[in-house]
Amino acid sequence: MDTYDVIVIGTGAGGGMTIKTLCEAGLKVCALNAGRELDPAKDFREHRMPYDMKFRGQDSPARQRQSVGYMDNEYVSSDVWEHDIAYSTAPGTRWTWPRCNGVGGKTNFWGRSAARMAEIDFKAASRDGFGVDWPVSYEEIAPYYTRVEQMIGVASTIQNRPSNPDGSYLPPINFRCMDYIIEAGAKKTGVPYLPDRMAQLTQAHNGHPACHFCGNCTEGCDVGAFFSSPYFFLPLARATGNLELRTNAIAREVLVDENGRAKGVAYVDRITRQEREVFAKTVVVAASCISTAQILLNSRSRHWPTGLGNSSGQLGRNLCDHLYGTSGYGYMPQLLGQPSFPDNVSSATIAWLPRWQNLDNPKQEKFIRGYSFYPGGGCDEFPSYYDDIEGYGASYKAEIKRRYPTPVSFTVQAPSQQSEKNFVDIDPDKKDIFGNPQVRIHFEWDDNTLRMWDHSKQVCEELFHNMGAVYQGHGDPESPGWSLHETGTCRMGNDPKHFVTNRFGQSHDVPNLYACDASVLLNCTDKTTTLSVLAFSLRTSEYIIQQLKSGTVTSKAPSAG
Amino acid sequence: MAGQGPSRRELLQALTLASAAAAFTGFGRWGYAFAENAAHHHDTPKSDPGPHTNYNPQFFTPSEYHSVDVLCALILPATTSLAHPEDGTKTYKTQPGAREAGVAEFIDFMVFSDPTLQETFRNGLQWMDSASAPASTFADLAAPQQDALLQRLAFAAKHRAEEKVGQEFFKLMRRYTVMGFYTTRIGLESLDYPGLTFYASSPGCTHHGNPEHVGI
Numbered sequence: 001m002d003t004y005d006v007i008v009i010g011t012g013a014g015g016g017m018t019i020k021t022l023c024e025a026g027l028k029v030c031a032l033n034a035g036r037e038l039d040p041a042k043d044f045r046e047h048r049m050p051y052d053m054k055f056r057g058q059d060s061p062a063r064q065r066q067s068v069g070y071m072d073n074e075y076v077s078s079d080v081w082e083h084d085i086a087y088s089t090a091p092g093t094r095w096t097w098p099r100c101n102g103v104g105g106k107t108n109f110w111g112r113s114a115a116r117m118a119e120i121d122f123k124a125a126s127r128d129g130f131g132v133d134w135p136v137s138y139e140e141i142a143p144y145y146t147r148v149e150q151m152i153g154v155a156s157t158i159q160n161r162p163s164n165p166d167g168s169y170l171p172p173i174n175f176r177c178m179d180y181i182i183e184a185g186a187k188k189t190g191v192p193y194l195p196d197r198m199a200q201l202t203q204a205h206n207g208h209p210a211c212h213f214c215g216n217c218t219e220g221c222d223v224g225a226f227f228s229s230p231y232f233f234l235p236l237a238r239a240t241g242n243l244e245l246r247t248n249a250i251a252r253e254v255l256v257d258e259n260g261r262a263k264g265v266a267y268v269d270r271i272t273r274q275e276r277e278v279f280a281k282t283v284v285v286a287a288s289c290i291s292t293a294q295i296l297l298n299s300r301s302r303h304w305p306t307g308l309g310n311s312s313g314q315l316g317r318n319l320c321d322h323l324y325g326t327s328g329y330g331y332m333p334q335l336l337g338q339p340s341f342p343d344n345v346s347s348a349t350i351a352w353l354p355r356w357q358n359l360d361n362p363k364q365e366k367f368i369r370g371y372s373f374y375p376g377g378g379c380d381e382f383p384s385y386y387d388d389i390e391g392y393g394a395s396y397k398a399e400i401k402r403r404y405p406t407p408v409s410f411t412v413q414a415p416s417q418q419s420e421k422n423f424v425d426i427d428p429d430k431k432d433i434f435g436n437p438q439v440r441i442h443f444e445w446d447d448n449t450l451r452m453w454d455h456s457k458q459v460c461e462e463l464f465h466n467m468g469a470v471y472q473g474h475g476d477p478e479s480p481g482w483s484l485h486e487t488g489t490c491r492m493g494n495d496p497k498h499f500v501t502n503r504f505g506q507s508h509d510v511p512n513l514y515a516c517d518a519s520v521l522l523n524c525t526d527k528t529t530t531l532s533v534l535a536f537s538l539r540t541s542e543y544i545i546q547q548l549k550s551g552t553v554t555s556k557a558p559s560a561g
Numbered sequence: 562m563a564g565q566g567p568s569r570r571e572l573l574q575a576l577t578l579a580s581a582a583a584a585f586t587g588f589g590r591w592g593y594a595f596a597e598n599a600a601h602h603h604d605t606p607k608s609d610p611g612p613h614t615n616y617n618p619q620f621f622t623p624s625e626y627h628s629v630d631v632l633c634a635l636i637l638p639a640t641t642s643l644a645h646p647e648d649g650t651k652t653y654k655t656q657p658g659a660r661e662a663g664v665a666e667f668i669d670f671m672v673f674s675d676p677t678l679q680e681t682f683r684n685g686l687q688w689m690d691s692a693s694a695p696a697s698t699f700a701d702l703a704a705p706q707q708d709a710l711l712q713r714l715a716f717a718a719k720h721r722a723e724e725k726v727g728q729e730f731f732k733l734m735r736r737y738t739v740m741g742f743y744t745t746r747i748g749l750e751s752l753d754y755p756g757l758t759f760y761a762s763s764p765g766c767t768h769h770g771n772p773e774h775v776g777i
Contacts, residue, residue, distance in 0.1 A: 047757060050744035055674075056667075057744070174765025180772040202763065213760040334774040340753035342764050350763075379755050386739045387732075392636045392715050397658070397751070400739075404752050468773065 004030040004244070004280040005548060007265050009251045009295065012105025013530050014517035014537040015286035016229025016237075017148075021541035023237040027548065030278050031237075032249040032267055034287075035080070035101030038108060038230065043077040044220030050381070072098075075219040076109070084270075085250065087290075088427040088440035095441045096481040097290070103247060104230035105288065106484060107530070109218050112226050113349065113374070114154045114199040114531040116145045116165045120359070121525040124369060128362040131418045134522050135494050135503035138165065144535040152227035152534070153205035156197040163355045163370065163526070170202045173350045176343050178378050178408060181332055185467030186353065191459065196352040196374070197531075200226045208232070213345035246278070252436050253299040253308075254283050254513065260303030262513045268434045282544060285490075286516040286537070290319075290424050293489035293519060294439035297426050309507035314500050318488035319422040319441070320524045322413050323449050326475030327373065328460025329409035331385065333470060338405045343378025351375060353410075355526035357455075367451040369415060372526040373460075377408035388472065408469060410460050413483070414452040415524035416445060424489060443480045453477060485529045490519035505540040511547075516540050616666050620673035624698060625686050629668055629734075631700045632689075633659035635711060636738045656751055659742045667741035685730025692727055 005027040008019050015031065022029050038044075050056040053074040072081050082099035089095050100106045119138035125131045142165065149168045156169040172195040175183070179193070186193035200217065204210045211225040224231030237243040248270035255277065257263040264279035285292045293316040299308035307315050355370035362368065385407050389399050416422065427440040445453075457474050464471035493499030496508035505520045507513040516537040518529045618626040637659035644654040659665075672678045689699040692710060696702045702710070713719045714731035742748040768777055 049746065049749070049757065051746055056740070173763045176764075177766040177768060177774055180766055180768070181774050184773045210761075211763075213763050214758065215756045332774075334777065338777065340755045342755040342758060342760070344756060345760065345763050379752070381749075381754065381756055383739070383743055383752065386743075387736070390716050392711055392735060394638055394640045397637050397640060397656075400743075401752060468775075 004028045004278070006030075006282045006284060006544065007032065007278055007280040008284045008286055008516075009265060010034075010105065010286035010288065010291075010517065011103050011229055011234065011245070012100075012286065012288060012517070013107050013110075013229060013533045015284070016104065016107065016233035017534050017537040018284050018286060018516045018541045018544075019243060020233040020237045021538060022545065023240040023242040025545045025549075026240075027242060027545065029237070029243050030280060031243060031245045032251055032265060032278070033101070033103045033245065033247050034085070034250045034270070035082070035103065036247050037245075038077075038080065038102040038104065038220075040220060040222040040224075043080060043102070044108075044222050045075045046216035046219035046222065047214060048075060073219075075216070080108075084433055085436075086430070086432045086438055088430055088438050090440060090442040093441055093443050094479045094481075095443055096479040097441075098484065099288070099291070103234070103245070104228050107228040108220050108230065110228075110484075110530055111349075111528070112199040112217065112346070113196050113352070113528045114149075114152075115197040115354065115527040116142075116167055117525055117527055117532050118163050118165050120163045121527070124362075124525075128358075128368045130368055131523065132493065132498075135492055135499075141535055141539065144539050145531065148531060148534040148538060151206065152199050152232060153201045153208070154197050154199050154531075155195075155202040157195050159194050159354075161192065161194075161354060162359055164197075167197070169197070170205065173198060173200065173202060173346055175351065176378060177335060177338070177341060177405075178332060178343060178375070179351050181334060181467055181469070182351070182375055182408070182463075185463050185465075185469070188466035189459070189463050191353055191356050191463070193351060193353055196349050198346060198350070199531075200346055206232075211346075213342070215342065215344045215346065217346060249276075250434050250436070251285075251287060251295050252434075253295060254285070255279075256299070256301050256303055256308065256510075260301070260510065262308070262510055268436070270434070273434065282512045282514070282548065284514045284516050284540075284544070285519075288517050289486040289489050289519040290439055290441065292515055292517055293424050294426070294436075296490070297424075297439070298437055304509075309500060309509040309513055311509045312497055312500055314491065314498060316424045316489050317420075318418050318491055318523070319424060319443060320416045320418060320487045321422075321443065321480050322415055322483035322485040322524050323445055323453060323477050323480075324483045325412055325453060325477040327410050327412045327453070327456040328464055328471060328474050329407070330464050330470045330472040331403060331406035332377075332408055332467065333406065334468060335405040337402045340379045341405060343405070344380055349374040349376065365455065367448045367455065369417070369448070369452075370526045371412055371414035371452045371456060373410045373412055373456065375408065375410055377406075379405050380407070408467075410456075410463070412453065412456040413526060413528075414449050414456065415526060416449045416480075418488070418523055419446050421446075422488075441481075445477065445480065485518070485524055487518045487521040487524050487529060490515040491522050492520045493522075504543040505536060506543070514540055514544060616663075616669075618669045620679060621669050621682075621686075624700075625683070626665060626669060628686050628689065628698060628700045630660060630665035631707075632734050633664045633668070633738050633741075635707065636735050637664070637742050657747045659738050662742050662745040662747040664738055664741035664745075667744075668737045671737060671741075681730070681733060685726065685733065688726045688730060692724070 006022050006029050008015050008031045011033045019031050057074050080102045082101045122134040125133045146168050153170050155172050157172050158166045183193040201211050209223050249267040252266045254262050255264040262283040266277050297307040353373035355372050357365050357370040383400050422443045424439050424441050427438040430438040490500040492501045492503050501520050505514050518533050639658040640656045641653045644652040672682050693699045693702045714727050
């Protein structure tokens with residue numbers, strides 16, 4: 001049986017970064033991925049029109065019934081999204097959990113908003129007294145953010161905001177008519193409106209072509225004009241000759257030796273259902289926040305009866321997520337009857353309203369911390385405002401056309417706070433079809449998050465007024481899980497009694513075990529998670545290299561400072 | 562941020578189905594050209610409302626199907642507009658409507674594919690027929706009477722308390738007509754849908770000096 005230097009479970013943002021970094025350092029890596037490799041020419045159909053597909057873009061009805069994620073549709077091959085690995089939710093918990101099991105994971109389809117976190121995020125607990133500080137300073141992580149931005153290409157501008165440190169940017173995506181209208185309204189409201197940090201290539205970058213602005217990025221990109229692990233990392237890893245990628249390999253548990261240290265991984269082959277084992281000096285779990293916790297909780301042995309590296313009892317705890325919801329929607333009468341304009345060339349947002357709350361005084365608002373908004377609207381593929389117009393006939397058809405450029409809405413991104421009520425554990429009664437005990441999710445929104453939601457609705461009404469727009473209402477919060485920004489479960493911290501991993505993402509209990517995904521992040525902020533997953537994974541990878549090359553594997557990490 | 566652009570996602574949610582269309586034999590007027598092994602998807606999608614062939618409804622009776630087709634054409638009719646509004650020449654162009662886009666076929670396919678819709682559509686069509694007395698069906702009504710009935714169903718100010726079933730059916734019928742129409746090439750062209758075009762750089766606003774876009 002071959003023995004590798006490192007096994008990496010997962011090939012998404014965190015796993016991909018780790019695989020690339022370790023392979024380039026000359027380490028022999030075995031990567032396990034729960035699904036197959038994707039072929040953009042066959043699996044991504046982002047350039048199809050709705051009428052090219054049997055259900056106008058909908059997935060086949062049989063698949064749709066099984067679907068636990070909203071991502072399923074005819075624009076992407078239907079086996080790309082997980083349907084076979086079941087999970088449980090505790091009574092009262094709603095959880096939407098689209099999992100991409102294809103190689104590269106969710107980076108194939110991500111929303112690409114890529115803002116840095118800031119010192120105000122890492123030291124938030126010291127400012128407002130809630131929760132715990134992160135065991136890193138912004139100064140310490142900033143160089144990793146810069147390197148990641150240079151690797152993947154992020155389009156934005158220098159903005160000089162305390163909660164949004166500036167980085168190394170490609171030219172921004174241009175503002176559309178709607179952006180100028182919102183910007184003018186935001187100015188009157190006293191809130192910022194700025195180019196988002198978008199990991200979308202406004203010019204060719206590191207051998208990757210510039211974006212062609214077709215607008216359907218979240219159905220996959222067939223030329224790789226935004227960062228994804230299969231386009232940006234895995235080819236570099238393969239080129240070293242140090243990578244063995246095993247696909248359709250569903251990790252069951254991390255195996256331990258007689259000393260309770262990691263020695264390998266047991267996995268199930270999705271196709272043959274055979275169980276296999278692979279061995280290495282070091283194991284990195286990067287299966288995404290909840291799946292990483294599931295694998296470790298299922299890795300029970302006489303050394304680790306409650307899960308591998310769980311002496312703190314914190315494994316699976318402190319699950320956080322972003323509340324997403326439409327805080328306000330309506331239309332901009334200024335644009336009634338205007339010619340159609342390609343407003344959705346990035347399929348998500350071009351600009352955003354970064355956090356402006358509680359910046360000078362941490363307790364200025366009725367909630368702690370802060371949230372951000374993403375605007376949406378303009379000429380889109382479907383006139384989803386059709387039900388707002390009464391009538392039928394020629395006048396109805398003309399009004400649909402007249403209103404086409406005008407819709408506008410704001411999606412809030414409000415972080416939940418650390419809570420004892422929100423965690424994952426193993427369902428004692430249920431196993432999935434591969435024989436693995438199912439993970440069970442416990443989650444509810446906390447009061448602080450709901451106060452942010454209420455605040456965001458009020459701000460929206462004012463913003464619509466100041467934009468000269470017609471406010472029509474707001475939506476409800478989406479189901480938890482919808483944002484795909486879950487964090488926690490393997491939080492990093494200096495005290496082994498309270499944290500699963502140290503400040504390098506290394507298990508306090510098991511020194512040759514690491515987590516390289518959003519599970520090590522302490523909580524959600526007003527920013528998205530992927531850029532931080534990449535930066536922390538890069539840092540952890542280089543720490544692993546240092547540990548393996550020095551031959552002194554220890555979890556006594558040098559203290560912060 | 563996860564997920565798709567809001568409108569594609571909303572459309573997909575709206576189209577959520579409950580049953581497979583195993584016996585589906587294909588469309589006539591509205592053909593789809595989805596090929597699992599298409600050579601390369603940068604190719605121009607080749608699907609268009611083809612010439613009308615005799616479409617056999619999968620769910621509706623011939624009479625029901627006729628009513629659906631009539632309703633589609635009333636909800637989103639073919640229209641004419643000035644071909645060159647900017648230069649004032651009085652030449653007109655015809656903009657096809659839901660009938661030309663084969664929306665009745667789409668609705669039949671969707672209702673056939675989703676048992677949870679079937680009773681509602683059948684009852685609704687029966688309600689329309691009974692409200693059309695003394696004509697035997699809605700389709701048999703003269704145009705002014707069809708219009709008078711639709712006015713009562715479509716506008717809140719003209720609603721009648723005893724016509725709840727008809728109002729709900731009209732809403733459903735209009736919803737499926739809109740979904741069917743604006744997912745065809747004809748429907749998207751009627752909006753001058755600007756997506757799925759390739760640009761060398763991101764297109765930006767050209768109303769320089771007028772950020773609030775007043776009086777553009």
